Amino acid sequence: MPGLKFRILLDSEKNEEIFRDILIRDTDNFESLFRAIIDAFKFNGNQMASFYVSNDEWDKGHEISLMDMSYEDDSVDSLPGVMRDAQIKDFLEEPDQKFILVYDFIKMWIFLVELIGFDKSEPETPELLLSIGNPPLESSKELLDDSIFANNEGGIDGLSEEDEDEDELGLNEFDDGYSDDDLTDYNEEFYS
Helix, strand or coil: CCEEEEEEEEECCCCCCCEEEEEECCCCEHHHHHHHHHHHCCCCCCCCEEEEEECCCCCCCCEEECCCCCCHHHHHCCCCCEHHHCEHHHHCCCCCCEEEEEECCCCCEEEEEEEEEEECCCCCCCEEEEEECCCCCHHHCCCCCCHHHHCCCCCCCCCCCCCCCECCCCCECCCCCCCHHHHCCCCHHHHC
């Protein structure tokens, strides 16, 4: 089988396109593809990650994780769920097969991976064919959006004091359609 050409687009907040084209053997596993992607974008590769088989709408399907996260009873799954055990060719259902790579589940770096072609040559190791755009530093993604707290005057989670309607137990009240008067006829002995 020929080599597979994948285009990997980094879903970032920048207005410029940042993508890499990688050539890899179809018999390589997803861990090889993962390492090639991480190297191409100059990330450390020391965080958890998962590929998801996807479709034209970029929906997440079958998960292929970096580490084995299954329990013994999960062996019913017919497709491998770990990158080192999953060969790329076993997951190619469409000529433009798509995968989503989620890297670092705290910062949520998302890579959109699409099969864009085939090559007559089959590389011994994955090859970077094309590099467009400068990727952000892996550490540049913030965990919290500081703008939530910018004009908040001491409120929590982006809520002002007016929005925080707490009862005496410290719980936020909500409108459930009942009032305290609805419980005046409650007789505990009757319901026990």
